[in-house]
Amino acid sequence: MITQSVSLDHFQSSWSDEPGYEQLLVNRIHHSGELIELPVARIRGAQPGPFLTVMSGMHAGEYSGILAAQKLISTVDPMELSGTLIVIPVISTRAFMERNMQLSPIDQKEVHFIRPGNSNGTYSDLLIDTLFEVVKNSDYLIDSHAGEMAQALMPWVPIPIKGSKNLIENSLSLARGFDVKYIEPRSDEASIPPFCLALLEEGISNIWVECGKNGVPTPKNIATHLEGYIAAMQTLDMIDGEPARPPQEVLKGRRYQINANMSGVWHPAVNEGEIVESGQYLGRMTDYFGNTLEEFHAPQRSLVLYYWSSPAINVNRRPFGYDWHSGLVSLLDLES
Ligand SMILES: [Zn+2]
Structure with missing residues (x-):
């Protein structure tokens, strides 16, 4: 055609x-x-x-x-x-x-x-x-x-x-x-x-x-x-x-996102579709060598809509303020 x-x-x-x-x-x-x-x-x-x-x-x-x-x-x-x-x-x-x-x-x-x-x-x-x-x-x-x-x-x-x-x-x-x-x-x-x-x-x-x-x-x-x-x-x-x-x-609830504060290597500990409880471990950021930079925990009971499965996290890449490259986990707040 x-x-x-x-x-x-x-x-x-x-x-x-x-x-x-x-x-x-x-x-x-x-x-x-x-x-x-x-x-x-x-x-x-x-x-x-x-x-x-x-x-x-x-x-x-x-x-x-x-x-x-x-x-x-x-x-x-x-x-x-x-x-x-x-x-x-x-x-x-x-x-x-x-x-x-x-x-x-x-x-x-x-x-x-x-x-x-x-x-x-x-x-x-x-x-x-x-x-x-x-x-x-x-x-x-x-x-x-x-x-x-x-x-x-x-x-x-x-x-x-x-x-x-x-x-x-x-x-x-x-x-x-x-x-x-x-x-x-x-x-x-x-x-x-x-x-x-x-x-x-x-x-x-x-x-x-x-x-x-x-x-x-x-x-x-x-x-x-x-x-x-x-x-x-x-x-x-x-x-x-x-x-x-x-x-x-x-589903009803507020969508929110956990972002990294430092660039590095992301090690997620959640699955998409999982309900995480308040305080539950979500994963950690390390430097290139594997030293932990920061650990992340759920602030409240939430549903994991998606998480970044790519280990590469760059907090400095924020074109027009958009935080996709520092995003770690996208969640829906089930307590709101
Ligand atoms: Zn899309």
């Missing part, structure tokens, strides 16, 4: 009015001369219905969602579809091709924490603005994430909670078909990624799905993403079938 490349300005008008499958590379040039290239697949259904976007690869080493998005493209038959499905398999294509973890290789920004609307900003600002322009007509959006190569992560689905009751209920309904132990309605606005808030303000119900760890796209984790998309489409009556409703527990 030939992939047409179109500028963002001509993107909306380049789709066909007929039911069927199309794929485009949406491009935009940053003022530095760097190219943004966003792969966008569209499946226009033969029947009217809602507009759903499924996207992945915002963080480029989170592969299970990327592979699930590809499978979704080949699974959905336009003649059996009501509404429109947009699939963006890889958002951060430059980071993907450089095997870059979490941060943009161009400007070191964390794109999940960027608001759209700043097309005169850095490369990542323009990338997120471009992404928003592509998805802004959606009614619903699912954003797939996983654990990066350095990150051992428990599968769960956070749901950003803000706006009307209807918007919130619709976001919750997207999450209910994912076969994960926990869903986490998150209303603490400071801990909701700004991109999710921008979607809600545009009236787009949305969730982000965390499933997969250490950059390894296992068949099971790919299937969890894919089957969740299918269940969401059934929930929205876009395709036939009764949506799956696997057992899920609702």
Whole structure:
């Protein structure tokens, strides 16, 4: 199949009015001369219905969602579809091709924490603005994430909670078909990624799905993403079938992170998904030689959402204040 490349300005008008499958590379040039290239697949259904976007690869080493998005493209038959499905398999294509973890290789920004609307900003600002322009007509959006190569992560689905009751209920309904132990309605606005808030303000119900760890796209984790998309489409009556409703527990609590105070070598002593008690040993930092620099203990009873499985910890690498390189354990406070 030939992939047409179109500028963002001509993107909306380049789709066909007929039911069927199309794929485009949406491009935009940053003022530095760097190219943004966003792969966008569209499946226009033969029947009217809602507009759903499924996207992945915002963080480029989170592969299970990327592979699930590809499978979704080949699974959905336009003649059996009501509404429109947009699939963006890889958002951060430059980071993907450089095997870059979490941060943009161009400007070191964390794109999940960027608001759209700043097309005169850095490369990542323009990338997120471009992404928003592509998805802004959606009614619903699912954003797939996983654990990066350095990150051992428990599968769960956070749901950003803000706006009307209807918007919130619709976001919750997207999450209910994912076969994960926990869903986490998150209303603490400071801990909701700004991109999710921008979607809600545009009236787009949305969730982000965390499933997969250490950059390894296992068949099971790919299937969890894919089957969740299918269940969401059934929930929205876009395709036939009764949506799956696997057992899920609702998580409530404040998310917090244990960070190193000194650079060195990290020796974690926890597992993702483990509940740690107040005072429980979490791990230690050593120098290059193995001498202990600092030990870490849980300040309160908490669930380990993920921990950094990479021993390499660098507290001086804090681009734009972002503490990913000094992070040791990400937890949810179960006492709050
Ligand atoms: Zn991510």
